[in-house]
Amino acid sequence: MDNTNLYNQVIQNYNSKASIISKYRGTLSDNSIIIVSQNEDAIIVKQKQIQCVLKSGKYCFSEFNFPKVLGEKFQKDVKVDLYELFFINKIQKxxxxxxxxxxxxxxxxxxxxxxxxxxxxxxxxxxxxxxxxxxxxxxxxxxxxxxxxxxxxxxxxxxxxxxxxxxxxxxxxxxxxxxxxxxxxxxxxxxxxxxxxxxxxxxxxxxxxxxxxxxxxQNKQFELLQRTIQKNEQLSKLCQNSCSSPSTIVVGDFSNCDQIQIGSSNSQQSIGLNTEEINSMIQLILDNLSIMQLENFKEDNILHEIQKINDELNKKRPKREIILKAFGSIKSILEGIAGSFVASSLISKLELFK
Missing domain, CATH: 3.30.479.30 (Band 7 domain)
Known part of the structure; x- marks a missing residue:
């Protein structure tokens, strides 16, 4: 910035790339002329209070109507050196x-x-x-x-x-x-x-x-998220498999097995044990996994056994022994959970698959 012309008392910011806020370091006088470009504003301050914001134009302190608010402030008995002048760059990004x-x-x-x-x-x-x-x-x-x-x-x-x-x-x-x-x-x-x-x-x-x-x-919480997403995808796949398995096929010989109505915890009603019952049992287990809050390895083992059952159901001649063994493994895992009403209820239902 060319701060001042000593002869003409012209104050102007010549540098378009000047700082966002620049302070005029000279002393204002009654004859000072301030030239404000289109790209900036000028601010006059007295005792830390803004007196006026000058837009683009030419301003002379000696003129009484420059502008009127300043004409009243810049009386001859007022010391102009109490005033400060700043330029605000409006085009600098x-x-x-x-x-x-x-x-x-x-x-x-x-x-x-x-x-x-x-x-x-x-x-x-x-x-x-x-x-x-x-x-x-x-x-x-x-x-x-x-x-x-x-x-x-x-x-x-x-x-x-x-x-x-x-x-x-x-x-x-x-x-x-x-x-x-x-x-x-x-x-x-x-x-x-x-x-x-x-x-x-x-x-x-x-x-x-x-x-x-x-x-x-990628911390422990991120690893937990990855495992949870993977587990949810696995659960979704298992649920789809359970729902899509045909319900008219009787698996093996369950004629001597006690029957269970999956939707009721106390029912002894006989409904015939076929893939529909097996899938209902699987769905019941899946729906309650998150409620039981199992340790990761136990939950993974249960999902693994359910996958075995689904794989067996999708075979042309599914084997009764494999399905019962998988249900037995799930029951053993649940028996290791102390004080869980949900686990106890599932165990009582799994007792019928043996």
Missing amino acids: ITVDWGTNHPLQIQEQNTKIFLSVVAYGQFHLFVDDSEIIFNQIYEYPDLIGDDEALKDYLFNQFINYICNLLINTITQKQDDILSISSDTVNLSKQIEKNISNVFSQYGFELDCFTILNLQVQ
Whole structure:
């Protein structure tokens, strides 16, 4: 900035690439002429209070009507050296790099498991309201004339808003986090839409907000999610197999076996033990797996035995012994669970498959 012309007392910011906020370091006088370009605003401050925001134009202190509000303030008996002058660059784009300070804890909606998520990106700002911005920045002198310090300040001001919006936006989406992390473009647009008003309250216009990368940290919770997804897929497949097996085939010779009505815990009604009963028993076990909260290896073993039964049912000549043995293995696993009413109920039903 060419601060002043000593002869003409002309004050003008000649550098279009000057800092976002620049302070005139000279002394104002009654004959000072301020030239404000189309790309900036000028702000006159007295005792830490904004006296006037000057838009594009030429202003001379000696004129009584410059403008009227200033004409009244700049009387001859007032010391003009009490006034400060600042220029606000309105065309300089402010690019701020952002990143999560610590992993965000976001609940995956399908499994309700909390995952650690990290993200980083950029946002671009332009000055929209010089007065609002200046009122916030003025109390931090180190930010004036230092754009890098200003960017750090803006990062600290807005990072909490960004993180909270990330958590809320991802949580509200129906998709799982793993699929969202690969679609940062749409997620960026959603965040930009919701955070624009926050920036405007600080006097900035948001030009663009981007998430350059979003990752789920591969820790124990991530491994739990992977196992749960895999298990859910396996459960879904087993349920489909149970529902699709024909119910008219009588498996082996169960003529001497006690009968059970799967839908009732106390029923002794005879309904004929065929694949429909077997599939109903399987479905009952699957429906109650999550309720029993078994250890992973026990749950995996039960699913393995159910898979054996389904595989056998899909054969042309299924063997009674294999099906009964698999049910017996499931019963043995459930017998190792202490104090579970659900497990006890299932055991009593499995007693009939022997």
